[in-house]
Amino acid sequence: MADKIKVMNPIVEMNGDEMTRIIWQFIKDKLIFPFLDIDLKYFDLGMRHRDDTDDQVTADAANAIKQYGVGVKCATITPNASRVKEYNLKQQWKSPNATIRSILDGTVFRKPIIIKNIPPGVRSWEKPIIIGRHAYGDIYKSAEIVADGPGTAELVFTPSSGGEKRIAHIHDFKGPGVIMGMHNTESSIRSFARACISNALSEKVDIWFGAKDTISKQYHGFFRDVFAEEIEKSKDALQNAGVQYRYMLIDDAVAQVMKSEGGMLWACMNYDGDVMSDMIASGFGSLGLMTSVLVSPDGKFEFEAAHGTVMRHYYEHLKGNPTSTNSIASIFAWTGAIAKRGELDNTPQVVKFAHTVERVVIETVEHGTMTKDLMRIAEPRISKYALTEEFIDAVVERLKKSSGN
Ligand code: NAP
Numbered sequence: 264m265a266d267k268i269k270v271m272n273p274i275v276e277m278n279g280d281e282m283t284r285i286i287w288q289f290i291k292d293k294l295i296f297p298f299l300d301i302d303l304k305y306f307d308l309g310m311r312h313r314d315d316t317d318d319q320v321t322a323d324a325a326n327a328i329k330q331y332g333v334g335v336k337c338a339t340i341t342p343n344a345s346r347v348k349e350y351n352l353k354q355q356w357k358s359p360n361a362t363i364r365s366i367l368d369g370t371v372f373r374k375p376i377i378i379k380n381i382p383p384g385v386r387s388w389e390k391p392i393i394i395g396r397h398a399y400g401d402i403y404k405s406a407e408i409v410a411d412g413p414g415t416a417e418l419v420f421t422p423s424s425g426g427e428k429r430i431a432h433i434h435d436f437k438g439p440g441v442i443m444g445m446h447n448t449e450s451s452i453r454s455f456a457r458a459c460i461s462n463a464l465s466e467k468v469d470i471w472f473g474a475k476d477t478i479s480k481q482y483h484g485f486f487r488d489v490f491a492e493e494i495e496k497s498k499d500a501l502q503n504a505g506v507q508y509r510y511m512l513i514d515d516a517v518a519q520v521m522k523s524e525g526g527m528l529w530a531c532m533n534y535d536g537d538v539m540s541d542m543i544a545s546g547f548g549s550l551g552l553m554t555s556v557l558v559s560p561d562g563k564f565e566f567e568a569a570h571g572t573v574m575r576h577y578y579e580h581l582k583g584n585p586t587s588t589n590s591i592a593s594i595f596a597w598t599g600a601i602a603k604r605g606e607l608d609n610t611p612q613v614v615k616f617a618h619t620v621e622r623v624v625i626e627t628v629e630h631g632t633m634t635k636d637l638m639r640i641a642e643p644r645i646s647k648y649a650l651t652e653e654f655i656d657a658v659v660e661r662l663k664k665s666s667g668n
């Protein structure tokens with residue numbers, strides 16, 4: 264085998280849980296270590312180790328991404344009540360992704376992988392639709408009250424400067440009801456807009472942003488205005504790259520996206536991004552084909568698959584049954600991180616390796632080797648699916664041939 268390619272600076276590696284943890288090891292042993300001389304800063308975000316360290320390991324990993332600039336993360340369990348029992352946890356720890364996002368203050372971009380023989384459910388989609396989800400605030404950091412009877416609900420803002428309180432009347436309840444107060448910050452919206460601009464420039468795609476400013480004149484209107492200001496500041500760079508900006512009502516954006524051929528970055532408010540990314544992922548075929556990257560305003564990157572730990576397959580695996588779990592999004596998390604590392608280090612050989620692996624993965628599927636989730640939707644149909652490890656082995660075989668080893 265030829266010499267390994269040297270990766271100049273470290274990548275932060277975060278291990279995870281269940282079926283994706285098993286896939287993770289295959290990827291490292293078969294696709295990474297044999298080809299790259301790489302220094303991985305390892306953090307075990309598996310459920311047990313998070314519990315053992317009182318979740319300190321998650322914060323440590325996020326801080327390491329701040330230090331080194333690039334991280335790659337395996338899917339992890341977000342504990343709920345039944346997981347607390349299953350793993351006998353000290354407490355119901357927070358979602359590691361939420362912890363990492365709040366430390367890096369990032370925007371999450373989700374992008375589907377396009378493969379010729381896996382046609383999208385939406386026939387007009389030919390190019391990836393990238394979702395940029397603002398990952399701070401709105402209903403995800405809200406205060407809620409269930410009103411148990413008649414009463415008055417008000418919104419109150421008390422300036423720290425000692426200025427006068429501002430009060431907005433919400434509703435006079437005649438009977439029981441429910442109330443929510445939510446917020447966002449100008450600085451977070453600005454960094455969201457800037458992250459979208461820099462992602463669109465690097466992907467060379469137009470930016471679409473949708474909100475409901477006809478109804479929410481102040482809240483959604485604020486998003487629209489701050490976004491437009493940031494676009495204006497980057498006008499020259501956008502023009503030079505041929506990147507256009509469109510603001511639409513969110514319902515219009517949904518309709519336009521469905522009719523489009525794709526090939527845009529769709530900037531979404533937090534809730535819209537949460538919902539729409541699942542719609543886009545299923546529209547393109549499989550959760551196993553959706554990649555995800557968290558980009559911080561100061562240019563730090565964390566790559567992962569958009570799907571979870573694929574628990575159902577893991578329990579089959581534990582019973583000794585064969586599994587057919589799609590490893591493509593996890594492989595692309597690795598290649599995304601490796602390519603970004605190479606780009607930042609200015610080592611084109613490293614970038615090229617990552618892109619070669621991506622091409623080989625796609626070719627493997629296009630030549631008819633794929634896991635069960637893809638077999639169901641492949642066109643033309645194939646007669647036999649690959650097991651989890653068989654698919655990765657087929658990629659390795661093809662990679663060895665393509666790199667002349
Ligand atoms: P999931 O892991 O995304 O899997 C849901 C279902 O989607 C699977 O049962 C499987 O369908 C299909 N699927 C997803 N990824 C697949 C792949 N790579 N290959 C083949 N099929 C795939 O969601 P979940 O089972 O609801 O959640 C499991 C755990 O993951 C939870 O503890 C949750 O907290 C965590 N989670 C983590 C992240 C993250 O770390 N980013 C994100 C989401 C969820 P079939 O069973 O029909 O084959």
Ligand code: MG
Nearest residue numbers: 536537538541
């Ligand atoms: Mg969601």
